[in-house]
Amino acid sequence: MISPADYPLWNSPAMSAYLKEVSPETMLAEGRGVRVRDAGGRWFLDARSGLWNVTLGYDHPGVKEAIKRQLDTLPYANLIGYGRPSALSLTAAGALLPHLPGHLSKIRYCGNGSQAVETAVLLSRFLHRAEGAPEREAVFGMWRGFHGLGAGAGALTGIPYLHHQAGPLLPGVAHAPGPFESHGDGGTEDLRLAMADYGPERISAVVVEPVVGEGVHVLTEDYLRSLAGFCRSNGIHLIIDEVTTGMGRTGAFTRTGQLGLRPDLLTLGKGLTSGYAPLSAVVLSAEFYQRLHQLPLERQLFVGSTHDGHPLALAASLAVVEALTTEGVLDNVRERGRELEQRLNDVVKRHPSATAVRGTGLMYAIEVDRPDLLRHAMEARGVLVSTLARWPAIVIIPPLVISADEVEEITLVLDQALGELPGLAG
Numbered sequence: 001m002i003s004p005a006d007y008p009l010w011n012s013p014a015m016s017a018y019l020k021e022v023s024p025e026t027m028l029a030e031g032r033g034v035r036v037r038d039a040g041g042r043w044f045l046d047a048r049s050g051l052w053n054v055t056l057g058y059d060h061p062g063v064k065e066a067i068k069r070q071l072d073t074l075p076y077a078n079l080i081g082y083g084r085p086s087a088l089s090l091t092a093a094g095a096l097l098p099h100l101p102g103h104l105s106k107i108r109y110c111g112n113g114s115q116a117v118e119t120a121v122l123l124s125r126f127l128h129r130a131e132g133a134p135e136r137e138a139v140f141g142m143w144r145g146f147h148g149l150g151a152g153a154g155a156l157t158g159i160p161y162l163h164h165q166a167g168p169l170l171p172g173v174a175h176a177p178g179p180f181e182s183h184g185d186g187g188t189e190d191l192r193l194a195m196a197d198y199g200p201e202r203i204s205a206v207v208v209e210p211v212v213g214e215g216v217h218v219l220t221e222d223y224l225r226s227l228a229g230f231c232r233s234n235g236i237h238l239i240i241d242e243v244t245t246g247m248g249r250t251g252a253f254t255r256t257g258q259l260g261l262r263p264d265l266l267t268l269g270k271g272l273t274s275g276y277a278p279l280s281a282v283v284l285s286a287e288f289y290q291r292l293h294q295l296p297l298e299r300q301l302f303v304g305s306t307h308d309g310h311p312l313a314l315a316a317s318l319a320v321v322e323a324l325t326t327e328g329v330l331d332n333v334r335e336r337g338r339e340l341e342q343r344l345n346d347v348v349k350r351h352p353s354a355t356a357v358r359g360t361g362l363m364y365a366i367e368v369d370r371p372d373l374l375r376h377a378m379e380a381r382g383v384l385v386s387t388l389a390r391w392p393a394i395v396i397i398p399p400l401v402i403s404a405d406e407v408e409e410i411t412l413v414l415d416q417a418l419g420e421l422p423g424l425a426g
């Protein structure tokens, strides 16, 4: 062990619990398939897909080859200035769009998920303002919803600690409970009621994840449809944040497409490049785009960053689309997802310390009072899992290419770890 004081790195102090665990030997050095090796030589099955993003595992030949080719051809072009974006940006967007819900028509690439969410919010406010409704400033999110960190996305993320630590963050953001919070009345309408109370005519947009990552709460089709209906009838833009759920995680390109929803804006990130390079996207509905397009050229929103739509990342994303469409990845998510869910339920039944299993596709939460202890116990047995900021659960969110044997391995290790920690419920 070396003391964090001796590292040449600074990481967020919120991660200090993790930093305390780090030693030079535990740092990661190599990845193959769904496994990673640390510098000390130990291999782990990565049941957390990096940070929920390494969807195709660590050595997908098509993605690696695409990045190498692009490196030799054109390693950089800028998306935001001087009218000379990479030709690849057109190819990549053209390849992705047919797999997204049909009412969506334009893709704007950004650098990371937080930036995509912020861009969507700014676009929403901008359009309302340009259309003569500057009073529509408020943006609603759900408590516990995660939309990123930083001054804009962090304000939208429904974790109060983030708002207080270095605020004020983006003004005009409000939160309401999601349907999974226990607050007596069944709770299914709280976000809608909060918006109705606030005054819908003052609201620009609402941002929701279709599966709330913080606890893996799968929002029902009915809930999302009624939210969408409320937004539509009140002129509020619906932004669906698919940074985690998009690009195959739930067994389809998007959860939105699976449920037949029609948001005004949709965000993608993480799996867009399988984590091989940073990339995210805001996708605009045809209607939203038309309304923007009607504005004079000098009144368009000026937003972006140097590395938006970086060619190496676009090359990776094109290869990811190819992999999802030709390599049976989505079928694998559905089949392995069913097996994983079944096995997790069987394991949890045997251990009273685990109180619930929830999820869909290849994304599951297992509730326990001391998720940190369970994470350590699984790690000691060679399986990496996630824990969450505030919800008492571990999250199993493996690469989408996981095999049936690897699903079995994860659940065996969970079973053993829970058996070793019978007092986990406290």
Ligand SMILES: Cc1ncc(COP(=O)(O)O)c(C=O)c1O
Residues within 6 Å of the ligand: 112, 113, 114, 115, 117, 146, 147, 148, 149, 209, 213, 241, 242, 243, 244, 245, 269, 270
């Ligand atoms: C749903 C969702 N939106 C946005 C983000 C932010 O993405 P990034 O970390 O790439 O900024 C995340 C990251 O975990 C996320 O899960």
